Amino acid sequence: MNKIAVVGAGISGLSMANYLEKHTIDYHIYERRRKEDLAGHGFLIPHEGMDYLSQIIDRSQLLENGSFLKKYIQYSHTGKILAEKELDHVFAISRHSLINLLTQNISPEKISYEETVTPCDKEKGRLKKSDGTYIDADIAIISDGSKSRIRRDLFKDEKMRQVRENEVVNIIHNKEIADSIENDFMKFHHEEGGLTFGILKLSHDTILWYSQFDNEKYNIGEYTTEDLRSYMLEIFTEWDPLVTSILNKSTYENIHLWCVYELENLNPFYKDNIVFIGDAAHPLIPFTSQGVTSALKDSAALTKHLVNEKITTEAFSKYEAERKPEVEIHIHNGRTLLNQFLLPLNQQSPNILPISYK
Template identity: 80%
Template sequence: MNKIAVVGAGISGLSMANYLEKHKIDYHIYERRKKEDLAGHGFLIPEEGIEYLTQIIDRSQLFEHGRFLKKYIQYSHTGNKLAEKDLHNVFATSRHSLINLLTQNIPHEKITYEETVTPRNTEKGKLKHSDGNYIDADIAIISDGSKSRIRKSLFQDEKMRQVQENEVVNIIKNRELADSVENDFIKFHHEKGGLTFGILKLSEDTILWYSQFDNQKYRINECSAENLKNYMLEIFDNWHPLVPAIIRKSDYKNVHLWCVYELEELNPFYKDNIVFIGDAAHPLIPFTSQGVTSALKDSFFLTKYLVEEENYAKAFSRYESERKPEIEIHINNGRALLNQFLLPVSQYSENILPISYK
């Protein structure tokens, strides 16, 4: 098997590296951020994602770093219960924990941090280091996120658009507040639509929370932690008391402000010897809760076909044929969930589950 360059050390890149490591395939990861750059947010992982993840992470170790959620419960912003649904093997964990678990299986000499990789315009399929030198690799697997620079350079006619939703995500350590929350996924909805506050319990003393904003009604600009906190307190002031209590007691050092983008149409998943996985191939609206699972499945099937096929062109083709139809389902489901989020609560459908299934 030829040497592989993996660009990006997020969930998809590290998942890919773990599968390559498992099959003893030579690779190296290049990540433009610092190793410690771990914003405070997390994931919901449905049962299918757990099945793929536990092929590369010890199951018992994984389950020490998060919680299985019993129910999804919707409330109005003042605390009236709107609906609830049982959850089956849906696991909540922080990005920090999952990154650490995936990184521990990768030899440190196989990851280079603070290294920006770009295509070399004069050579098809060639990547270069920040100093302009070629990267020594026969295949490049790109996992550099939803606004992938490398994808944009290869597919220059692509059109990205900002989704009508922004998110603020954070993690709070507070035993008293955590004790007041069951092992459920709780979500408060403003009755007029376009504004929510979700709460996930990750451990006995840790809560992950996030707020979703219709960005045409609520303008959130890049701002200091203190200004963001004050803005949040103002917006959620008259909500159920649990919501402003969590906002008030949170540390905003690692808060993550997420402006969501999507491709109007998917590009091919590969070109020449360069192939895309995870958000770099197919940005998903966060309402799907399928980001981690899709990244894991991309990594699993791409590795499988690289092992089975005699050349990478056939492997890439099989990978795209396998993954693209399911991704298109999740994209459509995500757009439907986004449209519902923008509506008044009285117009919500009965299908309240915040996870896209194929």
């Protein structure tokens, strides 16, 4: 097997590296951010994603760092229960914990941080580092996120648009609050639509919380950390006491403001010797809760075809053919869930689970 360059050390890139490790395939990861640059947010991972994750991380380690959620409970913003639904082994884990677990199997010598990689203008299919030197690799696997610079460079006519939703995500360490709630996925909705507050218990003392905003109703643009804290407390003043308590007792140093983007139409998943995985191949609206699972399935499928096929383009083609139909289902489901979110509660379809299934 030829040497592989993996661009991006997020969930997609590290998942890919772990699958390559299983097959003793040579690779190196290039990440533009600092190693310590870990924003305080996390993920929901459905049952299928956990099956894939368990192939590369010991399941007992996963359980030490996150928790399975029993049911999804939908509330009005004042705390009235609107719907309940049992969950089938849906797992909650912080990004920081998952990144650490995925990194533990990778030798430090195989990851270069603070290294920006770009395509070479003169030589098709080659990548270069920020100092202008070429990367020595026969295959490049790109996992540099939903706003991938390399994807934009290769597919210059692509159309990227901002979704009508922004998301604020944070983690609070507070045993008293954690003790007061069950291991459930709790989500509070404003009656007028376009504003939610979600709560996920990660452990005995850690809670992940997030808020989704209709960005046409709520101006949540360039805020300092303190401004964002004040804004959140103002917007959620009259919400259920659990929501206001979490907001008041949180620290905001690692809060993450996420502006969501999507492609109007998917590009091909590869070009020449460059192939895309995860959000770099197919940005998913966060309502799907399928980002991690899709990244894991991309990594597993691509590794399988690279191992089984002698011709690289044939491996890429089979990977795309396997993954693209399912991804398109999640894109459709994500847009449907987004449209529901924007509606007043009395116009939303009942008992909608905020997870996309194929």
